[in-house]
Amino acid sequence: MNAGPVNAGKLIVGAIVIVAAIAGAVLWYTAERAYYTPVAFQPGAEIRLVPLTSDQPEAIIVSGVEGIDADSSPIKFRACFTTPLTLATLTETYRDYPGAEPLVAPSGFDCFDADAIGRALETGEALAFLSEPNIHPGVDRVVAVFADGRAYAWQQLNAQFKD
Template identity: 50%
Template structure:
């Protein structure tokens, strides 16, 4: 009898812990990002190498303080892909990260497939938005756009514990 009680307590505790972990990973740490109308969607200009706001509408975004790569956003734009490719810095090796299932406007698999097929284009939003992290903007031919944070080359090296190469900016104090 005692074994059944102890077994039941272990199973109930495991279910509660599993439910708490699931909730914390998918809901608790994320906050909605409110559109400011100016800096929400930016792309880096080819000419100046500086980020500039692009035309957008229907912005939805989420972010979390627990990690610099949890940022995701969706928007629409009337800008054409040919015009954007002549204006903004392309982003090589863009790999969208999976968003929580409840943030349904951001489908990383669809975005990744469109980027691989050359249907969508990715641009540098802002280099080193956090040290070693770039903001990436991708746009589909139908005007749907997506934003996420991605670890850049310097971030991969430094986050692995190796010294930063000469071409990387110095790591900020306290990080």
């Protein structure tokens, strides 16, 4: 009995599985790790918001800022921080951002949970503010703040690129 074709088939299937596993690992690495780098924030101007009375963003008081970004896309920016500013002060002073949709961060950036932030924005537990309009063409930076001072920033497509 000739077992040659059966062994050749097993080798081909095995090679396909190995190539698929390697391709999957490369795809995961490029999506989760390859292009992201820590963001160096300028002390005193780490996070800015657009006031109700002006179009020029101004720095707000923050601490514990941690962020990531990538040159490969303008919507890869994410940041986590805290602010002593109350939601009342923020809403009386800065522009809100209707339609804020936090984007999922890579798994290695644990402080940013887009699903939890999104739910909090829907329920009113957190409020969204315009941080930097058109930070890149068609992209705004958005900041969401919780009542306890936890805050998160990301960049998302604005009306120029939606629908």
